[in-house]
Amino acid sequence: xxAPGVALSQPALAPVxxxxxxxxxxxxxxxxSVEVIDGExxxxxxxxxxxxxxxxxxxxxxxxxxxxxxxxxxxxxVRGFGARSTFxxxxxxxxxxxxxxxxxxxxxxxxxxxxxxxxxxxxxRGPFSVLHGNSSGGVLQVFTDEGQGPPVLTGSASWxxxxxxxxxxxASGGAGALGHVLSVGRLRTDGYRQHSASERDGAxxxxxxxxxxxxxxxxxxxxLSVQAQDPLGLSRAQFDADPRNADVxxxxxxxxxxxxxxxIGAVYExxxxxxxxxxLMTYGGQRATTQYQSIPTGVQNNPLHPGGVIGLDRGxxxxxxxxxxxxLLAERPLELVSxxxxxxxxxxxxxxxxxxxxxxxxQGVLRRDENNRVSSLDPYVxxxxxxxxxxxxxxxxxxxxxxxxxxxxxxxxxxxxxSGSVRYSATLPAGGVTFAPSAQWRVYAAAxxxxxxxxxxxxxYRTTGTGLNFALQPSRSNNGxxxxxxxxAEGAPLRGGWTAAVFHxxxxxxxxxxxxxxxxxxxxxxxxxxxxxxxLSASVAPARHWLAQASxxxxxxxxxxxxxxxxxxxxxxxxxxPAGNRIPGIARxxxxxxxxxxxxxxxxxxxxxxxxxxxxxxxxxxDAAASFVSLGSHVGYAWEVDRWSVSATARIDNLANRKxxxxxxxxxxxxxYFEPAAGRSHVLGLSASYRF
Numbered sequence: 001x002x003a004p005g006v007a008l009s010q011p012a013l014a015p016v017x018x019x020x021x022x023x024x025x026x027x028x029x030x031x032x033s034v035e036v037i038d039g040e041x042x043x044x045x046x047x048x049x050x051x052x053x054x055x056x057x058x059x060x061x062x063x064x065x066x067x068x069x070x071x072x073x074x075x076x077x078v079r080g081f082g083a084r085s086t087f088x089x090x091x092x093x094x095x096x097x098x099x100x101x102x103x104x105x106x107x108x109x110x111x112x113x114x115x116x117x118x119x120x121x122x123x124x125r126g127p128f129s130v131l132h133g134n135s136s137g138g139v140l141q142v143f144t145d146e147g148q149g150p151p152v153l154t155g156s157a158s159w160x161x162x163x164x165x166x167x168x169x170x171a172s173g174g175a176g177a178l179g180h181v182l183s184v185g186r187l188r189t190d191g192y193r194q195h196s197a198s199e200r201d202g203a204x205x206x207x208x209x210x211x212x213x214x215x216x217x218x219x220x221x222x223x224l225s226v227q228a229q230d231p232l233g234l235s236r237a238q239f240d241a242d243p244r245n246a247d248v249x250x251x252x253x254x255x256x257x258x259x260x261x262x263x264i265g266a267v268y269e270x271x272x273x274x275x276x277x278x279x280l281m282t283y284g285g286q287r288a289t290t291q292y293q294s295i296p297t298g299v300q301n302n303p304l305h306p307g308g309v310i311g312l313d314r315g316x317x318x319x320x321x322x323x324x325x326x327x328l329l330a331e332r333p334l335e336l337v338s339x340x341x342x343x344x345x346x347x348x349x350x351x352x353x354x355x356x357x358x359x360x361x362x363q364g365v366l367r368r369d370e371n372n373r374v375s376s377l378d379p380y381v382x383x384x385x386x387x388x389x390x391x392x393x394x395x396x397x398x399x400x401x402x403x404x405x406x407x408x409x410x411x412x413x414x415x416x417x418x419s420g421s422v423r424y425s426a427t428l429p430a431g432g433v434t435f436a437p438s439a440q441w442r443v444y445a446a447a448x449x450x451x452x453x454x455x456x457x458x459x460x461y462r463t464t465g466t467g468l469n470f471a472l473q474p475s476r477s478n479n480g481x482x483x484x485x486x487x488x489a490e491g492a493p494l495r496g497g498w499t500a501a502v503f504h505x506x507x508x509x510x511x512x513x514x515x516x517x518x519x520x521x522x523x524x525x526x527x528x529x530x531x532x533x534x535x536l537s538a539s540v541a542p543a544r545h546w547l548a549q550a551s552x553x554x555x556x557x558x559x560x561x562x563x564x565x566x567x568x569x570x571x572x573x574x575x576x577x578p579a580g581n582r583i584p585g586i587a588r589x590x591x592x593x594x595x596x597x598x599x600x601x602x603x604x605x606x607x608x609x610x611x612x613x614x615x616x617x618x619x620x621x622x623d624a625a626a627s628f629v630s631l632g633s634h635v636g637y638a639w640e641v642d643r644w645s646v647s648a649t650a651r652i653d654n655l656a657n658r659k660x661x662x663x664x665x666x667x668x669x670x671x672x673y674f675e676p677a678a679g680r681s682h683v684l685g686l687s688a689s690y691r692f
Contacts, residue, residue: 022337022382028485031394031432031444033125033501035059039118039145045606046634046651048158048683049115057592057610060535060551061125065663067675070198071230071257074110075663078125080531080557081137083585084666090455093132095141097220099265099283103316104343104376104402106135107455112224112261114204116168117183119145126481126503127448130428133378133400135452144206147172147179154689161681163190179208192678195246198228220265230255233665233672236623243659243676249294253354254361261287275326284317297355303414307367308354318343329385337382344375369410372456376402395431402453406468418467424474426451442485451476454511458523463515473525477507496540505531515566516669527561529583550593557583570671577619585666589613604636617664617673625674628660649685
């Protein structure tokens with residue numbers, strides 16, 4: 001079972017230690033729900049390698065939804081955290097090679113993750129996620145392949161439906177003390193929907209330098225450029241009539257987004273002796289975003305309106321200093337990890353009208369100009385202790401201090417000085433215990449407390465007037481989880497394993513939409529919410545080269561308290577949201593299964609299926625995206641000739657050509673909640689590697 005897949009059972013895959021919990025042990029031994037996805041899975045089975053969502057369907061508790069809209073990034077949620085995000089990722093901590101892809105305010109993006117050079121992906125769910133600080137409803141880490149062995153040059157390309165064209169080239173290898181992985185790629189697509197064409201160019205580099213037997217230095221760099229049209233969401237009537245269409249406002253205002261990002265980082269590790277190790281990670285980058293919205297010109301004539309063009313120029317940096325030591329407590333092994341993390345971001349946020357005279361979709365006069373800063377300072381400590389050979393105790397605590405400040409540079413007429421600042425802090429404990437009755441079984445339980453601050457986008461507007469909404473408070477949660485893990489004995493003819501976990505999360509001061517009109521979304525704190533669920537996953541190799549995998553999620557997420565909201569035709573006709581309503585953007589049930597035959601050479605084939613339950617689109621639960629089943633299949637052939645390794649694949653998704661919503665825009669003020677998934681589509685892929 002060397003085939004790529006989700007590491008649901010360690011005998012099924014090569015041994016791997018996980019860093020999501022900073023424990024450096026196998027997922028099987030961690031008192032938490034952890035999945036590890038091998039990088040080859042991302043690039044296998046004919047996947048288009050356009051979005052990370054293509055590879056995450058088998059992870060229970062995680063919902064990765066493809067918007068078919070490169071202007072809005074991936075919609076990602078873990079156990080319901082992050083579901084309300086209308087663009088980007090929030091509520092889930094993201095890392096690439098240990099460098100945060102989530103800003104200190106809790107907003108993140110995955111667009112710069114280079115799928116061509118991914119070595120593995122780790123997903124952590126549950127209480128231990130809180131030890132990663134603000135907005136850690138879950139943790140997703142992507143690691144680039146390490147450069148080692150003889151030099152290899154790999155080129156790959158895909159061609160598919162709706163004008164898809166993707167090319168990547170990667171060089172990897174090692175010589176002496178230096179290893180390298182260099183990758184560049186480009187993507188072009190006309191898009192499934194009208195007005196959804198996009199272009200993406202990126203490059204990623206990783207250099208691993210072994211300074212001596214005890215010291216290593218890893219240098220990281222990547223760059224990204226995106227130009228994407230934005231088709232916006234569709235109303236129920238528009239979705240039912242023609243899911244490939246775009247709202248007329250998208251074409252009349254030429255809604256679109258451009259992103260340019262460059263980032264560098266370094267990780268230095270020093271093994272002081274057999275029991276002590278230091279690690280220093282530092283990084284810095286810049287990200288420039290310009291987005292054209294479809295806000296009517298009449299709305300923008302209000303002198304307090306910030307306009308329909310958003311310009312964000314961000315600079316960000318951070319470091320994480322960590323010390324790991326191994327010692328004895330009561331004559332039993334104890335591993336202690338302590339550290340200090342600092343992350344900072346400063347942005348110039350500007351807004352312009354999106355028209356000049358009668359011409360729409362062009363940058364007009366300036367309507368907003370402010371300098372914003374946010375920083376977080378987090379000391380943390382974690383411990384893992386084995387009181388005997390069958391028991392392991394894990395515990396940790398992190399203190400997060402997050403500061404926001406804004407300096408208003410646009411003080412014109414009735415638009416006064418809206419400068420201000422606010423700070424949030426929380427102490428976040430987590431603990432868990434694991435019992436190993438045998439080599440094949442693990443039983444565990446864990447609990448933790450987390451918090452989630454508003455992002456700058458959620459602070460951006462007040463219900464009345466101008467300036468940041470500093471009255472908004474962070475939400476705070478208590479998380480509990482219990483689970484069982486099983487795997488077959490090493491050397492057993494039938495290899496595999498399964499996991500089961502139940503969880504309960506209670507949250508107070510949940511951040512929810514207050515108003516959404518005229519291009520302005522305001523937020524407020526609601527009362528209590530509850531998320532509880534069951535997650536199952538299984539993996540089995542019934543015969544040589546065969547691999548079957550499946551996962552199931554049941555998640556009940558509801559508002560426990562009613563809360564008031566301004567009367568609005570779409571979002572709040574009664575002036576309040578009743579207790580017991582479903583939290584929007586969250587599917588109650590999800591099921592995924594795959595069966596594949598993957599010999600190292602020759603023919604390969606597989607089938608996959610996914611079921612997703614209905615998803616409420618707003619707080620009042622007046623409508624929902626219907627449940628759906630999506631089927632896919634792939635076939636390929638791989639061969640080796642001298643120093644060449646070549647593979648060709650063909651894949652078809654949505655075999656039944658079922659019309660369904662790929663994602664929803666939660667609480668969209670115009671009622672345009674639905675983002676259609678693509679119809680039946682095909683991808684042809686070719687990859688070739690040469691070993692020098």
